[in-house]
Structures are given as C-alpha cells and as structure tokens.
Amino acid sequence: MNEFCANFYELWHYYDLGDFSRYMYESGAYPAVFYVMLAFIVVPLVLYYVVIDHIQLARFWKWLVLVLLCSLACAVTGALMGNTTVDQYLIEKNIHHTSIVDTAVVSFGLIVFAWTLVLSFVASLLFQRLSVKSRRIPF
C-alpha cells in the first residue's frame, strides 16, 4: 500500500519532491494521507447525493463549490499530515540535515488537491446514479 500510494502522489516518479518524497515514503505517511483523501471524497458526496439529496443543491455550481472546498480542505489536511509525519520521523531517526525545501509541502498539497478534485469528479459520476434530485449533476 505504501508503494502504491507513493507512486500515486509522486505521479510514478514524474513529480518527485526529493528528500520530502523520500522521507514521506520511509515514514509510511502516504497511506494515511490517501485514506484521509478517500474520506474527504466519499463522505461529502454520499451526503450530497444520497443522504441529503436536496433539490436546492441540485445545481452544477453548488456541486462544484462542494468539490472545490473538499479538495482544498483535503489538500491542507494532507500537507499538514505529511509535514508533521516527516518532522516526527526526522526527529526519531536523528536526521538533522536534509534538502527538503519549504515549497515541497505546498507542492505536495497541490498534488493532493488535484487528485481529490479528479477522484471527486469520477466518484460523482458513480454516486449520481444513487440520487434522485441530483442525478444529472455534474452531467
């Protein structure tokens, strides 16, 4: 799982963030971020399409706002989780010098945001079949 999640967030080495990616992998932080991302996708969409399924929410722009907000929240959460886990790992392993740059966390957050957005869209196309009022959202 760690291997899969590492490839997932590093885009199969096309988006390697150097030491940040290396320590994310070694600390096993990737799967936790992945599971949190799934929660940020499934829970809001199940609420939107199935539990609430309200006619006044059945608008494309309202769905878009929901998905963007969830993606943003997931990105912030994932970046913070990743950063905290890497810091703890470095302390445990007594590593004092790394080439991790500050922007690596932000870059990681952007990756999480993008993946959450894409997978939310795909999940929406599945969950809309369970909905009555929002069955044509987004399309």
Add this chain to the structure above:
Amino acid sequence: MSKLYIFGIGGTGARVLKSLTMLLAAGVELKDTDAVVPVIIDADQSNGDLTRTVDLLNDYKKLRASLTFNEDSLNTFFRTEVDDMETNFRVPISNEVNKSFGDYIRYNQLDKANRALVSLLFSKRNLQAEMNVGFKGNPNMGSVVLNNFQSDDLGGTSMKQLMANFQENDRIFIISSIFGGTGAAGFPLLLKTFRSAQVEDFPSAAFLQKARIGAITVLPYFGLEDREDSSINAATFLSKAKSALTYYINNLDIDALYYIGDNLKSNYHNCEGGRYQENNAHFVELAAALSVVDFVSLKSEETRVYKEYATKEDADPLTFPLLSEQTQRMIRMPLTQFFLFSQFYKTRMVDALTYAWAKDRHYQKAMLKGEPYKTLFQIFEAYNLWLGEMASNVRSFQPFNLKMAPHDLLQSVNGVKALSGGLLSRTFGRDKGYYAMLDEMEKVAVKLSHTLSGEDYFMSVFSEATRQFINHKKI
C-alpha cells in the same frame, strides 16, 4: 364504453360547454365514456361566447391528439377524448337565418286568416327581427325555426350526418337555458327530434329513440342592464322560465333532468347577440357542467331522475369548503392540479427545464414555442381568464388566490394554509412552493417509463407531481 353527444344550445349552452371543457382539461373523469362529442347549436354564428368555446374546444382537441393514454402514463389532464365529427363543434339550424323572422315564415304570402293567427302569436317586433344574432330571448320564434333539425339542407354538417354513427350505448346530453330564445325553444324540439327519429331522417333511428338522454335546464342566474332599444328584457326571464317549466312537466321523455339557477344576480351588458355577447363566466355554468359528470355516472336502470344543485351555504364569494362534499370530490383536486400547473408553467418553467427531470429527456427552452406547448399555454391563459371571470362575478367563485399564486404556490388555494417545508427547506430558505413542486417532479420522473413519448412524460410529471404536492402540503 360509449360516446357522449353533448348539445349546448344558445349562449348559455356555449358557456356551460366551455366550463365542461375546462373541467375535462383539468382531468375530471367522465365515467364509462370513450369520447365526448360537443356540439353548439346557435343561430348566432358570430356570438362571442360561441366563438370562445369553439376556440377552446379546438385547442383541447389539438393538444389531446399529441397525447397517448397508455398504462405507463400517469397523466390525467385532457384524458377524455373530444371529437367534433367534422362539424367544427357547430351544427347549423337553418340556412335562412340571414333574414327576418317574418320573411322566414313567408308572412307576406300567407292568406288573411293565417296572417291574423300569426299576428296573435308574434308581435311586429318579432316579425321584423333579424335572426342572424339568434332569437333575442324569444323562444316562440325559436320554436318555429328550430323545428327542422333533421333536414339535410341547412348548410354545413347536418344533424343527420352527425348522428349517423350513433351506437346503442351512446348517450346524449342537452344543455340549455330556460329563459333565453334559442335554448328554451331548442331543448324540447331537439329531444322530440331524437325520441321520434325515423329511419329516413336518421340511419340510427332505433338507437336514438331509446337512447339515454339527460339535460340541464338553466334557470335565470343573471340580469341585464335596461336598454330601451334592446328587444331583450330581463324582467321577462322568470315568466318565460315558468311558462317553459309548465310545458316540461308533461312533455319531456327524458332519463335525467337537472335544474340550476340563482337568485343572486349581476347585471350583464344588454347585448342582443353577435361578437359582443361575451358574458363573464359564472359559477352556475361550472355547476351546470357538473350535471354532465353526474349523468354519466347514473346506473342504466335509473330513469326519470330529477336533480337540483345546491351549495352548503348561500354565500358570496364561494370557495371550495362551501361546496358540497360531492362537488369537492369531483372538482377540487383536478381544478387545483391544473391551476398549480398553469401557474408553474407561466412563472417557473424556463428555470425548471434546467433540472434533472428535463435533462432526462433533453428538453430545451425552445420547445416551449412549439406544439403542443404553445397550445397548452393558450389553454392556461383561457383557464386563468375563466377563473378570473368567475371570481369577479356576482355570486363569485374564488377557490384560488389569483394574485398570490404566481409568487407563492403555497398560497394558491383560498382559505387553506399549506404545510411549510421541513428543516432542510427552512435551512435553505423559504421556497414558496417552487422547490417543493420540483421535488415532487423529480420523484415522479424517476419512476416513469422510458417508453413514454416526450409529451406524455411531460404531462405525466406535472399531473402526478401536482397531485403529490397537494396531498403533501395539504392544500
């Protein structure tokens, strides 16, 4: 199942037929009836009331033709077929109406004795009266001119052609006023024509003689302004009604006879006929139309039935709760459904087409400009005008809040406070019924068969959604 031939005689006949058409459009059911054949009998071809009714019937027929009432359809609007049998909903009564009554009976060619007799029965004014706008409240004239229904030579599709396909289980209903000219004379003559039908005049004479026939005779329910130059005098309405009733007691071979009238009257503009005779719709005409609904539900063994109409209270204005339970069962739900549909269509349809129920069928805004939606809109306009006229009349009928309804569906029915929305509706803001209606539409739409045509699907969504809206909101 059978056909129901409905003859609306004179101006009152035309207006009652208009009310009946509105009821049928709203989905009021006529039991055991495959199709209705409405026919207006009036010498006054340019009569405003006649023209309005014929236009409405043509719109109804046109729209109905685009709908299919199979087992998948949940639509109840326009469910009764209306057929004109190539008459354009009119049957001529004479090809000599464009002359005076005196010329029609060839008064100047009569010998002295006959002329004297005629002078006893008809005034100078009667003899000089032009008949192209009807008989101007003179049934004595009408009884002469209208005694010729079985003739082939009247111009247009004749009664003989109309009744050529009359079958054993078909029924007839006659609507007329008792205080006018055409209706008062025409009703008993038409009835006599059918009961004494001969094979040389009607191929289906045997069926006609024994057919189940019902009728409503409308007693005075409006007055007229005094006008010296008019030959119509409202003060004679009651005396004419009494004379006619005296005749009816012993001379009508009929299965069911309905009566209705009103002692609370408004004075209409005293118009002798023509296109300016366009009286506002009145509740009495709506109630008279209910006699047709009642007639078709009578059992075949019920004959010589006599009924009179009444409300719970002698009130003005009337609303639904003031009508009898039977009347409410007949009309409250259908009229309310159709009213909600018309308000929603006029005010919210364009936005509603952006929701899932419309996207399922790829509906676009442009389709509203084409058929049958254009005709549907015309019928809605006529329906709301009809409601408005009844609301503004004396003994007014105001079941709906015509001012508030376009803005707030929940306030559509007078005297009723609809249930408000649940927590989520209150959270997202008061929707004034619009989203509640959309909600019902979506729930209905997912259950409808994919094999329904676009038009049937559209009508089914609104028919069932309005019903559910009314039930859930308790309006």
